[in-house]
Amino acid sequence: MIDTTGAAPPATEPALFRWRWAALAVILLGEIMDMLDSLVTTIAAPTIRADLGGSAATIQWLAAGYTLAMAIGLLTGGRLGDLYGRKRMFLIGAAGFTIGSLLCGTAVSPGMLIGARLLQGLAGAMMIPQGLGMMRRMFPPKELTKAFGAFGPVMGLSSVAGPVLAGWLIDADFFGTGWRMIFLINLPLGLGAVVLGAVFLPPGREDGHGSRLDLVGALLAALGAALIVYPLVQGRELDWPAWMFVLMAASGVVFLLFARHELRRQRRGADPLITPSVFAKRGFSGGLVVGVVFFAGMTGFALTYSLYLQLGLGFSPLKAGLSQIPWSAGTVLGFPVAMAMQKRGRMALQLGALVMASGVAGLVLTLQVAGTGVGPWQLAPSLVVVGFGMGLLMAPFFEIVLASVEPHETGSAGGTLSAVQQLGSALGAAVLGTVFFGLLGGHVATSSDQDAPALRASLAAVGVAPSGQERITAGLRACGHDRSTAKDQAKNPETCVRLESDVRAEAAAHPRSAGRIAAIVRSSALHSAKTGFGAAMKITLWIVVGLLGLTFLIAFLLPPRARPEDEAEPAEETAPATA
Structure with missing residues (x-):
């Protein structure tokens, strides 16, 4: 607990602040594990299916299962930290992620592997949200910006390293483990996060968060998301029986029940899972739609493009991973340009969507001209443009979407936005993966x-x-x-x-x-x-272009820029924590 009365702080406070940079390193380690595991299966999926068997739906579930579980878990992950302590929940999440990684690495069937991926996603959703709250407690205002600034390079490098690391580990086949090493490598990382977190992360709980967890709301949200994702992944394999469409319709009914439950809970004076008032703000509601459409297109593109490189062109996992470096490099280049355009706000985001769409269209042209002999160097220029546009779009996205949210709604809105981002990714893997495989035959x-x-x-x-x-x-x-x-x-x-x-x-x-x-x-x-693979890929890429064009249009619902007064909010919130 932080003392704001002016009395001397508890004896543990100096140690807490003294180890704040070490604690930040632990938080970043958790982010690295999450980022790597959200990317590695796009490279490893063909090798995994060749070893364990399974259908095209298996490939889709390896990506969609993780992000769907993450989306569901993020709605409650932050609140669990409020209730039971952020350090405790971070350690439980890191331990769960490590156990999930071990189960992935020792899986003997597609079902076991997908189940372990779901466990990873849920554990990651318990671990990741705790970092922000702990950082606001640990760092004085003048250092908080520097601490947040570490996330950009770490996430950028992880996005570059993920596909390359996966390809290298599969090709290297250490100790005969093959693809399993992409998960087993998390064991020392996860154990390190648990041990170092126990030593360096700040203890204690936040004040004013004694409310009970909205379990009914969490279950309704999870059911609604599963009812839409499951048919999209399995429908093609089961020849689209009528009951699949019934499930998708039922998803809408469940989300309506969820909204009604949240409103009733708020009227009773209990804390809802999601504060209903945030949806009354056009900028935030529009931002959720932008997030679903954009992240669906981005994740669907990443999955199908990796499948095309390996199954269509015959690239090895390592070659496929190395071939995606221009995309990641473009993203890293786009972030600082977006920061320089910070005052442009929504305009920078929309420019990013257009640039990214032009890069994807460039890939279509490259495939058309080069044909079946296309190679990594021919694809690289368009991939750099795709990544650059993605960096322009993603850098201002969260800030602009949250601009219209009131300070007391920020926690709920931020968690909802992150969950919707993951749900969009799950939908992208489901929908574009289904389209791609449906066109292929x-x-x-x-x-x-x-x-x-x-x-x-x-x-x-x-x-x-x-x-x-x-x-x-x-x-x-x-x-x-x-x-x-x-x-x-x-x-x-x-x-x-x-x-x-x-x-x-x-x-x-x-x-x-x-x-x-x-x-x-x-x-x-x-x-x-x-x-045939090239033809299916070109149509899929045109769908991605369409999704990016839709992202550009929906972005007009967002406010032109973030509120100037938002810049002062972190200082106000962290002022009591100044040593």
């Missing part, structure tokens, strides 16, 4: 049709009869379609088994050309797959 088949004349000519040149040409051509089309849409990648589709049999039969009939026949079929199959 048809485009691979279309590409096979386009390649069929060249395939027949090549087979004829090595002596394959017309009947054999037709069997192989039709078989290659069916196999490509079925393999790209297979629900279980560990099982070879029946059409592919028949194709392999037909190729062996022709090879036996033409022993001198056996090797060439097999090579011709492999080359045609590879070209059709790459072309």
Whole structure:
């Protein structure tokens, strides 16, 4: 408890402030673990599915499950710190995250891995919100800005390191662990966060937060989010049964019940999970929509682009991770430019959306011109533009959205905005992942049709009869379609088994050309797959461009800039904590 009466502070206060920079390092360590684990599966997902099996939905759940659990947990994570102490909840969250990482690293099935990812997300949501409250207690006003300034470089470097680290660890295959090391590396980090946090983080609870936790509200919010994300991920795999659409409709009903419950709770004088009055402010409500649309597009792009690099172009995990460095580098460059444009407020955010959209459109043009031979260096310029625009947009986003919120609503509004950011990410992985995989089978088949004349000519040149040409051509089309849409990648589709049999039969009939026949079929199959992946990726990228354009338009609901008086608020809030 902080003494504001003018009396001498408790004996623990000097030690608390003396270790504030060490405590900040612990808080940043927690942020690093969260940032890394939100990014690594976009690189590792194809390797994980190849090892454990599972469908395209497995890949989507690895990303969407973590962010969905984080979104649900963030609504209560900050309040738990108010009730039971921020240090205690940080340590519990860090320990839970470490246990979740161990379970991920030792998973023996897709279901176990997805469940462990959910645990990671919930634990991270318990750990991350505690940092802000502790920092406001630990740092005097003149140092608080410097402390917050450490987050930008750390998060920027983590965004660069995440994909590269994942690719390197998978390719290095330390001790035969393969992809598992991307999770097991969290064990020393998590244990360090727990031990160092126990030593350096400030103890105690905030005053004035003795209210009970709104468990009913938390359960309704979690149910509403799950009812919309689950059908979006699983619907394509289950051929969109009618009950999937019933679940999505039920999600809206549950969120209406949640809103009604929160209003009733506030009228009774109890603290709601989310302060209802924040939704009456156009800037904040518009900001939530902007957050959902933008983060859905950004996360969906990150997931599908990584899948395209590995499954479509055949990049190794390390090469795919290194190929995304220009995107992260552009983001790091965009942040300081956005800070220099701070007075522009909303204009900087909207400019970022347009710049990012132009970069994504540039990727479409690059894929169109370079075709199946596209390489990392050809993709790099557009990726830098994408990252630069993202930096311009993200730097002022939270400040502008929270500008219209009253000081007493800031805690609830900030937690809600962070939760909506994670929900948008979960929706992006679900929706764009479903679109991408839904397009894939048809485009691979279309590409096979386009390649069929060249395939027949090549087979004829090595002596394959017309009947054999037709069997192989039709078989290659069916196999490509079925393999790209297979629900279980560990099982070879029946059409592919028949194709392999037909190729062996022709090879036996033409022993001198056996090797060439097999090579011709492999080359045609590879070209059709790459072309099909490229076509699906281009359509997905155009959807991302559309989402960014929508972000630009919805941003007009935001206030032009943050309130000037907001700059003084941190000093007022932390004044009692000055040593």
